[in-house]
Structures are given as structure tokens and as C-alpha cells.
Amino acid sequence: MKQGAIFDMDGLLFDTERIFRDSWTETAKRFGQIPQPDLPAAIAGTSGAGMREVILRYYPGTDPFAFQESCISHAADILKKGVPEKPGVREILESFRSKHIRSAVASSSSREMIMNDLRSTGIDGYFDVIVSGEDVSRGKPAPDIFLLAAQRLGCAPQDCYVFEDGINGVRAGIAAGCVTIMIPDLFEPTEDIRAGCAGIFPDLQAAQRAIESNIL
Structure with a gap:
């Protein structure tokens, strides 16, 4: 068993990727663009300049800063109503705590958004x-x-274990040399993901069972 566990947030700890997907669609319409269905997968896990590069690739001629801010604000407004937690989150965090495995969140979201979501669900202390x-x-x-x-x-x-739901995130975990585990949410694993990650599981509960059985 490893010494550390690193968790993505959106789509992994919280069922929020659908909210962001819909926010990208609404933002495109607001900017007079035709929504591109491939954008959410391409942009998931990116941040800052990388996110703006994807926006310009899909919507050339738009102001990527304004587009980015509009989407994030739209999603943040929805999340104020409550952050839906994914199944098995508390169980795996409790399991790691009991084994003295230190845990981290590594998310492309802003620190403010991360802390708001963690505190609103009461899991920040883990x-x-x-x-x-x-x-x-x-x-x-x-x-x-x-x-x-x-x-x-x-x-x-x-x-370190890395738990991710997105393609970009899994690739980042593999590139970092971590034991990378995918819990697919909106995006199915590609061939390079299947070849490179340590395991693909339907949910965190299944991943926890594999870890506790010393499969990973």
C-alpha cells in the first residue's frame, strides 16, 4: 500500500462535471457560438492558459478570458445550491486515514472553489x-x-495513488509516475489510458476494495 493518496475533485469527489459541461454549452450560446460537444473532454482538467488555448481552438475569435470567466461563474452559481458528492468518497477517505495514508486534493479549479466545495460537504478535514x-x-x-x-x-x-476521472488528469498522473487509477465519469478511457494506468474501476468503492485486497 502506498504512502499518499491524491484526488482530483470535479467528477471524482463530486458529481460536478455535468454542471461544467452544461455551463460550457450555455456559455457558447451566450457568446453567439455553436456549442461543440467535444469541448468538455478536451478542456476537463486544464486550467489558466491551457484552458484558454482550448477555448480558442474550439471558438476562434472569442475573448478566451471572458469566455472562461463566464463559464466558471455560471457553474459556481449552480454549485451554491449544493455540491453532489460521489458514492464511496467518505469511505475511502476514512480508510486511508485509519491507515495513516496522507491525502491531497489536486484540482485545476481555483483554491477558493476547491475550499468552498470541500467545506460545504464537510470533507475538508480529511x-x-x-x-x-x-x-x-x-x-x-x-x-x-x-x-x-x-x-x-x-x-x-x-x-502515491492518483485518483482521476478525466483523460487529461489520468495522463498527468501517469506522466508524474504515480500509481494512477481512473474512475470514469463522463469520459471513457482511451487505449493509451488503458495501457498506462494501474486500474480502471466503476467507482471509488471498487477501487478501495482493490487497494485493501493488495491488488494495487
Whole structure:
């Protein structure tokens, strides 16, 4: 069993990727654009300049800063009504705590949004480290956010589990050298993901069982 556990947030801890998907669609309409169905998968896990590059690729000629801010604000307004928690979140966090495995959140969201979501659901106390998209210059699929999370946990990357739901996030975990586990949400694993990650499970409960059985 590893020494650290690093969790993505949206789509992994919380059922929020659908909210962001719908927010990208609404934002495109607001900017007079035709919504591109492939955008959510391409943009999931990115942050900052990387996110704006994707916006310009799909919607050339738009103001990527305004587009980005509009989508995030739209999603944040919806999330004020409540953050839906994914099944098995508390169980796996309790399991790691009981085994003295330190846990981190590594999310491309802003620190403010991360803390709001964690506090509103009451799971903020489980995490020793929080790393946001604001803490790194390169977002996922670059490995930076997971390397920084591992460093702050005091663990070598290879001694950390990474739990992710998105393609960019899984690629980042693999590139960081972490034991990367995919829990698919909106996006199905590609061939390179299947070849590179340590395991693919339907939910966190199944992943927890595999870890406790020493499969991972």
C-alpha cells in the first residue's frame, strides 16, 4: 500500500462535471457560438492558459478570458445550491486515514472553489494538502500538479495513488509516475489510458476494495 493518496475533485469527489459541461454549452450560446460537444473532454482538467488555448481552438475569435470567466461563474452559481458528492468518497477517505495514508486534493479549479466545495460537504478535514490550478504554471495533462501534491505530502510520486476521472488528469498522473487509477465519469478511457494506468474501476468503492485486497 502506498504512502499518499491524491484526488482530483470535479467528477471524482463530486458529481460536478455535468454542471461544467452544461455551463460550457450555455456559455457558447451566450457568446453567439455553436456549442461543440467535444469541448468538455478536451478542456476537463486544464486550467489558466491551457484552458484558454482550448477555448480558442474550439471558438476562434472569442475573448478566451471572458469566455472562461463566464463559464466558471455560471457553474459556481449552480454549485451554491449544493455540491453532489460521489458514492464511496467518505469511505475511502476514512480508510486511508485509519491507515495513516496522507491525502491531497489536486484540482485545476481555483483554491477558493476547491475550499468552498470541500467545506460545504464537510470533507475538508480529511485532506492534508490542497493544490489548485493556481499553484502550477502548466495544467493537466502536464504532471506538475501531481508532482507538487506528492512533494507537499512528503512522498515520492511512485508512492502515491492518483485518483482521476478525466483523460487529461489520468495522463498527468501517469506522466508524474504515480500509481494512477481512473474512475470514469463522463469520459471513457482511451487505449493509451488503458495501457498506462494501474486500474480502471466503476467507482471509488471498487477501487478501495482493490487497494485493501493488495491488488494495487
